[in-house]
Amino acid sequence: MTTVHKAQINAEHVVMRFNDKVLFSFAKLTFAQGDVIYLQGDNGTGKSTLMKLLAGLIHAPEGKFSHQGFEKAAWWRKDGMLGKALYLHQHPYLFDGSVEYNLKFAANQSKLDQSALTERIDQAIEMAQLKHLLTRNASDLSGGERQRLAMARAWIVQPKLLMLDEPISNMDKPSQRLVLAMINQLKDDGTGLLISSHQTCGLTALCQKHWHIAKQQITVSDHVPSFSTQQPINSTGLNYVSAN
Numbered sequence: 001m002t003t004v005h006k007a008q009i010n011a012e013h014v015v016m017r018f019n020d021k022v023l024f025s026f027a028k029l030t031f032a033q034g035d036v037i038y039l040q041g042d043n044g045t046g047k048s049t050l051m052k053l054l055a056g057l058i059h060a061p062e063g064k065f066s067h068q069g070f071e072k073a074a075w076w077r078k079d080g081m082l083g084k085a086l087y088l089h090q091h092p093y094l095f096d097g098s099v100e101y102n103l104k105f106a107a108n109q110s111k112l113d114q115s116a117l118t119e120r121i122d123q124a125i126e127m128a129q130l131k132h133l134l135t136r137n138a139s140d141l142s143g144g145e146r147q148r149l150a151m152a153r154a155w156i157v158q159p160k161l162l163m164l165d166e167p168i169s170n171m172d173k174p175s176q177r178l179v180l181a182m183i184n185q186l187k188d189d190g191t192g193l194l195i196s197s198h199q200t201c202g203l204t205a206l207c208q209k210h211w212h213i214a215k216q217q218i219t220v221s222d223h224v225p226s227f228s229t230q231q232p233i234n235s236t237g238l239n240y241v242s243a244n
């Protein structure tokens with residue numbers, strides 16, 4: 001009988017530097033399906049850099065990265081970190097083409113059969129309220145609309161691990177609520193989430209673990225600090241209080 005591991009990525013004894021200056025170092029981090037982690041740190045402490053490292057988009061000069069529980073890469077591909085955890089940039093990269101094209105392109109990465117996939121795309125359009133924007137060129141969208149589209153694409157793909165870099169930073173409150181609902185559903189369906197945010201709101205209330213970057217170190221805790229102004233996920237109020 002084969003043992004099925006939850007998908008996870010591990011990073012050990014990592015030192016990250018730019019131009020010989022240490023940004024951060026840590027002994028061990030594990031990010032697995034089922035985790036919902038709040039990544040906190042002041043501006044410039046390295047939150048985006050850490051996510052890019054875990055996504056395999058950049059490399060650390062020191063450290064060991066590994067993964068388990070993912071399908072084996074095709075024989076002609078290097079079985080590295082790239083493509084294991086999906087990274088959603090705070091200014092998401094979108095393809096040149098319509099909103100609809102962007103959604104359908106994302107669907108290529110899904111394992112669902114055609115009818116289930118069509119249903120999921122329709123649901124994503126509904127949840128992210130993109131119907132009236134479907135024929136619009138993605139490059140013409142506002143910052144908040146781009147983030148909603150990027151979130152809808154990730155929701156369609158339903159990755160095992162997803163890293164969200166300031167996912168609601170450009171959004172008004174109604175958009176924030178839409179995106180929160182999508183993130184919450186991904187969580188319920190078992191996607192592991194690593195979320196950075198400067199806002200203490202429904203987003204941080206979802207998290208069960210806490211990674212904190214300060215003084216070039218990353219500390220890990222199973223306890224997410226409770227911010228006195230934090231609101232529950234279904235709350236209509238969102239707070240704009242510095243989380244740092």
Ligand SMILES: Nc1ncnc2c1ncn2[C@@H]1O[C@H](COP(=O)(O)OP(=O)(O)OP(=O)(O)O)[C@@H](O)[C@H]1O
Pocket residue numbers: 018019023041042043044045046047048049050
């Ligand atoms: N390719 C690079 N070369 C040199 N320095 C870089 C590079 N990428 C990032 N940095 C620097 O590393 C530091 C951390 O950047 P990063 O974007 O990871 O921070 P952050 O915690 O996500 O910040 P913010 O909260 O403002 O988004 C910054 O000082 C940034 O200028």
